[in-house]
Amino acid sequence: MVKLLLIKLRPFLVLSNLVLTGCSTWINNVQVQTLTKNYCAPNVTYKSIPVQVIPSADSIRLSTIFSAHDFVLVKYLNLSPTIIAYLNNPDNTPLKLVAKQKITDQCMLFETELNAIAAELDCNGERIDKLAAYIDELNSNRQTRLTVASILLGAVTAVTATTIKNDKLNNGLSIAGGVGTSVLGFMTLNPKGRRVRMHMERNMLQSIWFQNNTAQIYPASVWGILSEKRFSNSENLSLLETTRQRWLKYGLDDQLNSPQEKLYFREGGVFIAEELHNLANMHNELQATIRSIQQDMRSLMQTLSTLD
Numbered sequence: 182m183v184k185l186l187l188i189k190l191r192p193f194l195v196l197s198n199l200v201l202t203g204c205s206t207w208i209n210n211v212q213v214q215t216l217t218k219n220y221c222a223p224n225v226t227y228k229s230i231p232v233q234v235i236p237s238a239d240s241i242r243l244s245t246i247f248s249a250h251d252f253v254l255v256k257y258l259n260l261s262p263t264i265i266a267y268l269n270n271p272d273n274t275p276l277k278l279v280a281k282q283k284i285t286d287q288c289m290l291f292e293t294e295l296n297a298i299a300a301e302l303d304c305n306g307e308r309i310d311k312l313a314a315y316i317d318e319l320n321s322n323r324q325t326r327l328t329v330a331s332i333l334l335g336a337v338t339a340v341t342a343t344t345i346k347n348d349k350l351n352n353g354l355s356i357a358g359g360v361g362t363s364v365l366g367f368m369t370l371n372p373k374g375r376r377v378r379m380h381m382e383r384n385m386l387q388s389i390w391f392q393n394n395t396a397q398i399y400p401a402s403v404w405g406i407l408s409e410k411r412f413s414n415s416e417n418l419s420l421l422e423t424t425r426q427r428w429l430k431y432g433l434d435d436q437l438n439s440p441q442e443k444l445y446f447r448e449g450g451v452f453i454a455e456e457l458h459n460l461a462n463m464h465n466e467l468q469a470t471i472r473s474i475q476q477d478m479r480s481l482m483q484t485l486s487t488l489d
Contacts, residue, residue, distance in 0.1 A: 208319065208375050216312040217379040221304035223297070229401045235261045242268075246488075251481045253412045257405040258291050260284055267488060284485060292478065294400045299471045302385060306464035312377065313457035320374035320454060374454060381449035386463055389424055390446040406474055424470050431459045 235243070239261055247255055255261055267280040388394050394404045406412055407420045418426070434441045444450045445460060452460070 206374065206376050208316070208377050212315060213312065213377050216308055216315070217377060219305070219308075219381070219383060221301050221308060222383045223301065227297075227400070229397060230259065232257050232401050232405050233259050233262070239265050247484055248480065249411050249416075250477045251484050253406060253409050254477060254481045257402045257409075258287050259402075260287055263287070264485075264488070271489065288478070288482065288485075291402055292475070294403055295471060295474055295478075298385075298399060298403060299468050302464050302468035302471065305385065306461045306468060309379075309457055309464065310461040312379075313454050313461060316375050316377060316454040316457065376451050376453055377457075378451050379449045381447075384446060384449070386428075386460075386467065387446045389421055389467060390428070390442070392421055392425070403471070403474075407470075412477070420470055424467060427466060428463055431463070 263280050263283045267277055270276045385398055388396055388398055410416055410419045
């Protein structure tokens with residue numbers, strides 16, 4: 182009788198072993214290690230050029246030529262001395278040509294800074310999104326295995342109940358099968374699934390969340406524009422502030438040293454798939470904000486082209 186019982190339960194025993202060994206929530210294989218490593222960070226450290234203060238008289242003069250948004254760009258790109266020199270020498274063609282070239286060079290440098298930050302954000306967003314998709318796939322496979330195991334266990338229990346005539350043994354098997362099915366059903370309700378640990382040494386979201394550039398990830402020019410309230414459409418909140426407000430809609434806890442704050446905006450930690458998707462989305466939103474500055478660069482370049 183025992184031999185017959187083992188034969189009947191063998192499929193479930195094999196499947197149970199596969200399920201239990203394949204359902205560890207902690208994932209640390211080669212693919213995860215590759216995607217949790219920040220290969221998007223720059224290989225060299227760039228020196229940030231300090232933003233110069235514009236003298237009051239020059240500020241008033243430039244304000245009559247440039248719009249509010251263009252003036253902000255002129256300020257943070259350090260264009261004012263060169264533009265004033267250009268305006269003060271209307272008949273000096275060689276000096277004007279030199280000034281024009283310097284203005285062009287400074288604008289190109291700023292465009293490069295914007296593109297470099299946007300590219301790093303894009304790379305991080307794609308890297309983290311791939312990791313989230315991989316965890317989603319593992320969770321989906323896990324759910325499938327658990328569902329199949331639950332169905333097979335129910336079937337094996339039913340078949341065994343009809344073939345074994347010993348009432349006590351039959352009742353015991355029925356109870357064990359019911360408990361096993363319940364356990365497997367409970368495991369399918371796990372809302373979190375697999376987890377991965379990701380340490381973020383260079384966290385590009387940290388400066389935005391805490392509204393400071395202590396880590397010096399962003400060039401002074403880019404950071405100044407992001408911090409400037411006059412540069413936003415409403416002129417009430419800076420781009421930094423509006424970006425942070427959008428992130429709060431992810432259900433983040435706006436409390437100092439909260440677990441979510443440490444996870445997303447400090448050193449990282451253990452993430453589930455949903456948290457990885459949120460992290461990727463925040464990188465992508467910040468990238469879009471950075472790239473939107475180029476719209477204003479187009480306006481500035483058009484105004485510069487009209488200087489006499």
